[in-house]
Amino acid sequence: MGSRKPRKRATISDVALLAGVSISTVSRVINHEDPSQMRDVTRDRVLDAMAALDYTPVKAARDLRRRRTHVLALLVPDISNPFFSLLARGVEAAGFRVGYSTLICDSNNSKDEERQHMSALLRQNVDGVILVPVGRPDLAGLERMERSEVPVVTADRRIPGIPHVEADNAGGSRELAKRLVALGHRQVAYLGGPEDVSTAEDRLQGFLDGLAEGGVAPVAVRRGDFTYDSGVSLGTEILRDEHPDAVVAGNDLMAIGVLHAAAAAGRRVPEDLGVAGFDDIQWAALVRPRLTTVRVPFLEIGQCSARALVARIMSYDDAVEPTCLPVSLVIGDSTCAARAREDATGVSPGERFRKRGDRTSRGGSGA
Amino acid sequence: MGSRKPRKRATISDVALLAGVSISTVSRVINHEDPSQMRDVTRDRVLDAMAALDYTPVKAARDLRRRRTHVLALLVPDISNPFFSLLARGVEAAGFRVGYSTLICDSNNSKDEERQHMSALLRQNVDGVILVPVGRPDLAGLERMERSEVPVVTADRRIPGIPHVEADNAGGSRELAKRLVALGHRQVAYLGGPEDVSTAEDRLQGFLDGLAEGGVAPVAVRRGDFTYDSGVSLGTEILRDEHPDAVVAGNDLMAIGVLHAAAAAGRRVPEDLGVAGFDDIQWAALVRPRLTTVRVPFLEIGQCSARALVARIMSYDDAVEPTCLPVSLVIGDSTCAARAREDATGVSPGERFRKRGDRTSRGGSGA
DNA sequence: CTGAAAGCGCTAACAG
DNA sequence: CTGTTAGCGCTTTCAG
Numbered sequence: 041m042g043s044r045k046p047r048k049r050a051t052i053s054d055v056a057l058l059a060g061v062s063i064s065t066v067s068r069v070i071n072h073e074d075p076s077q078m079r080d081v082t083r084d085r086v087l088d089a090m091a092a093l094d095y096t097p098v099k100a101a102r103d104l105r106r107r108r109t110h111v112l113a114l115l116v117p118d119i120s121n122p123f124f125s126l127l128a129r130g131v132e133a134a135g136f137r138v139g140y141s142t143l144i145c146d147s148n149n150s151k152d153e154e155r156q157h158m159s160a161l162l163r164q165n166v167d168g169v170i171l172v173p174v175g176r177p178d179l180a181g182l183e184r185m186e187r188s189e190v191p192v193v194t195a196d197r198r199i200p201g202i203p204h205v206e207a208d209n210a211g212g213s214r215e216l217a218k219r220l221v222a223l224g225h226r227q228v229a230y231l232g233g234p235e236d237v238s239t240a241e242d243r244l245q246g247f248l249d250g251l252a253e254g255g256v257a258p259v260a261v262r263r264g265d266f267t268y269d270s271g272v273s274l275g276t277e278i279l280r281d282e283h284p285d286a287v288v289a290g291n292d293l294m295a296i297g298v299l300h301a302a303a304a305a306g307r308r309v310p311e312d313l314g315v316a317g318f319d320d321i322q323w324a325a326l327v328r329p330r331l332t333t334v335r336v337p338f339l340e341i342g343q344c345s346a347r348a349l350v351a352r353i354m355s356y357d358d359a360v361e362p363t364c365l366p367v368s369l370v371i372g373d374s375t376c377a378a379r380a381r382e383d384a385t386g387v388s389p390g391e392r393f394r395k396r397g398d399r400t401s402r403g404g405s406g407a
Numbered sequence: 408m409g410s411r412k413p414r415k416r417a418t419i420s421d422v423a424l425l426a427g428v429s430i431s432t433v434s435r436v437i438n439h440e441d442p443s444q445m446r447d448v449t450r451d452r453v454l455d456a457m458a459a460l461d462y463t464p465v466k467a468a469r470d471l472r473r474r475r476t477h478v479l480a481l482l483v484p485d486i487s488n489p490f491f492s493l494l495a496r497g498v499e500a501a502g503f504r505v506g507y508s509t510l511i512c513d514s515n516n517s518k519d520e521e522r523q524h525m526s527a528l529l530r531q532n533v534d535g536v537i538l539v540p541v542g543r544p545d546l547a548g549l550e551r552m553e554r555s556e557v558p559v560v561t562a563d564r565r566i567p568g569i570p571h572v573e574a575d576n577a578g579g580s581r582e583l584a585k586r587l588v589a590l591g592h593r594q595v596a597y598l599g600g601p602e603d604v605s606t607a608e609d610r611l612q613g614f615l616d617g618l619a620e621g622g623v624a625p626v627a628v629r630r631g632d633f634t635y636d637s638g639v640s641l642g643t644e645i646l647r648d649e650h651p652d653a654v655v656a657g658n659d660l661m662a663i664g665v666l667h668a669a670a671a672a673g674r675r676v677p678e679d680l681g682v683a684g685f686d687d688i689q690w691a692a693l694v695r696p697r698l699t700t701v702r703v704p705f706l707e708i709g710q711c712s713a714r715a716l717v718a719r720i721m722s723y724d725d726a727v728e729p730t731c732l733p734v735s736l737v738i739g740d741s742t743c744a745a746r747a748r749e750d751a752t753g754v755s756p757g758e759r760f761r762k763r764g765d766r767t768s769r770g771g772s773g774a
Numbered sequence: 775c776t777g778a779a780a781g782c783g784c785t786a787a788c789a790g
Numbered sequence: 791c792t793g794t795t796a797g798c799g800c801t802t803t804c805a806g
Binding site: 418419420430433435437438465467468470471472473 | 798799800802
Binding site: 061064101104107 | 791792793794795797798799800
């Protein structure tokens with residue numbers, strides 16, 4: 041790779057000169073896509089000149105004038121988590137479609153790094169931020185953003201006073217609970233997520249409601265931290281101490297931990313024990329037995345968040361409606377009806393229900 | 408949320424005014440972190456004024472002057488793939504540490520969207536791009552970037568003439584092959600990735616080399632597309648037609664597909680059949696039996712790419728050394744020694760080897 | 775050690 | 791329909 045031509049980058053006035061028009065005319069063809077009142081010949085001459093000079097507008101100059109960067113930021117606890125990376129895909133795609141670029145910021149599950157990133161974003165002059173806070177949100181940081189007129193939308197988390205986009209966690213959880221009751225479970229244990237995460241609370245509450253509707257009380261409610269490891273360890277404990285006929289976890293990762301804990305304890309799933317999760321992450325499709333879970337539309341949450349944020353940016357002064365996206369029950373092979381459990385036939389009972397689609401990663405071109 | 412105070416944003420001259428200094432002095436305190444020659448009193452006065460006015464520099468204005476945006480872009484085929492999201496984490500973290508923000512672009516596995524994004528990035532005036540091309544790279548697009556003096560580094564893919572950062576795919580694959588031979592396998596089938604992906608080619612070639620060194624020839628070599636589905640379907644075919652005693656896939660996703668194909672075909676793993684993958688993606692840790700695979704340091708690849716790119720941006724004119732990161736063999740329970748296979752004891756043979764660490768996702772705070 | 779002044783490249787009134 | 795003009799907010803010589 042030799043040296044590059046030091047030929048200086050063409051500016052708008054170079055284009056104007058070459059096209060034999062004024063710079064404002066060039067500016068017009070750059071900005072007004074529409075058949076703006078402008079003679080086609082003029083327009084074409086400009087276009088030709090731009091092409092000839094390989095002209096690219098300097099974004100900083102435009103931003104300076106328009107006082108808008110058309111950049112959005114997505115701040116998540118861990119971009120390598122499947123929920124957040126799907127969310128990111130949704131945000132990026134929806135943003136791109138309306139002319140926004142997406143800055144990605146990973147707070148590495150640390151409130152401190154989250155704070156750092158928020159300051160950085162302020163300095164970056166992003167037009168808006170989609171936030172998934174780490175645990176209990178940093179109100180001070182949010183306050184600063186709002187004060188700087190940088191709109192914020194939270195995704196998959198609720199913060200009073202901030203517009204948000206989330207899934208119907210409570211509703212989905214409630215349906216799941218009712219399903220388990222219908223399957224004949226009476227000794228149900230729940231393994232929830234952290235208390236400072238609204239999502240976890242909603243799921244827990246919804247589950248208890250659903251159970252109550254079926255006239256069932258949980259045999260135990262524990263708190264994990266949404267990790268696989270906590271699923272394994274708390275799952276082991278629950279199985280040892282509570283003698284449940286079903287364990288439902290607040291997310292899939294913990295549910296898979298429970299699955300493995302059950303295997304280690306010699307309990308067959310679903311014959312001896314029903315297991316269910318929440319999220320329907322891609323990974324789940326690779327685990328056997330297939331997990332009964334609730335599909336959360338992360339991609340859509342991302343898209344919706346981006347759209348909501350852009351709406352806020354444009355209206356520039358008031359909040360948009362909070363959004364709650366529907367979820368759907370996914371019946372796998374980790375739960376079955378009481379009849380089947382008694383028979384213990386070994387025939388995969390999940391097959392009797394709506395079969396979960398094959399939702400494995402397209403994975404394509406992966407490393 | 409009510410209306411915001413329409414109080415206009417403070418500029419550098421407001422600060423100067425309040426501090427009773429000139430704007431160039433303010434500029435100096437903003438930019439020269441060091442104990443730049445400047446009286447502490449002056450400096451403090453400025454700092455106070457900035458705080459009092461809640462001053463944040465307008466990035467567009469700085470960028471316009473400095474002709475540098477301090478923004479990097481990461482363009483990947485699918486950010487929701489675990490390799491790429493880990494890569495992204497690495498890029499973001501390493502970039503952030505040296506003052507760069509990261510724009511994330513998802514080409515959605517489409518060469519066309521890739522092209523679109525490249526143009527968009529040019530208009531965005533990013534300082535550099537980390538690219539993971541979709542299939543065979545778009546030379547024209549790259550040409551345009553270089554012509555515009557936007558340095559590009561590819562990650563996990565090689566393109567002649569472009570600096571890249573990748574893992575030692577060939578080496579890792581070779582070691583894996585040798586290990587299988589050492590375990591007594593003689594009927595080995597290989598399920599590779601797409602031919603237009605350098606990574607896939609390296610892995611295949613390395614594997615064949617390793618096999619050859621052990622004096623073994625593969626019973627079959629097939630091509631998948633790195634998806635789980637192709638692992639299942641081609642795995643099924645291979646098992647039916649080739650009677651292998653081991654199937655090695657070019658990545659974990661396909662290997663898991665093979666695992667499931669084997670289960671469906673009634674072949675026990677590892678007693679009847681050895682299976683191995685490549686990547687050591689997080690998902691793999693959730694699958695049983697645990698996969699024997701090769702750990703690719705995606706996070707580090709990301710970090711390295713970011714550093715290399717920044718180096719190119721600063722030197723601004725010449726290429727940096729290509730980088731090849733080491734990989735490591737991960738022995739799981741999906742392979743075992745011939746002895747164990749003959750005994751078919753059912754004792755998990757993987758245990759005899761270096762046990763794979765528990766590398767499950769921290770998953771924390773997940774949705 | 776600090777200030778004055780000259781733009782960076784572009785957009786958006788405002789005139790023709 | 792097109793040109794002129796006045797900055798956007800900041801960094802950076804160049805002089806004190």
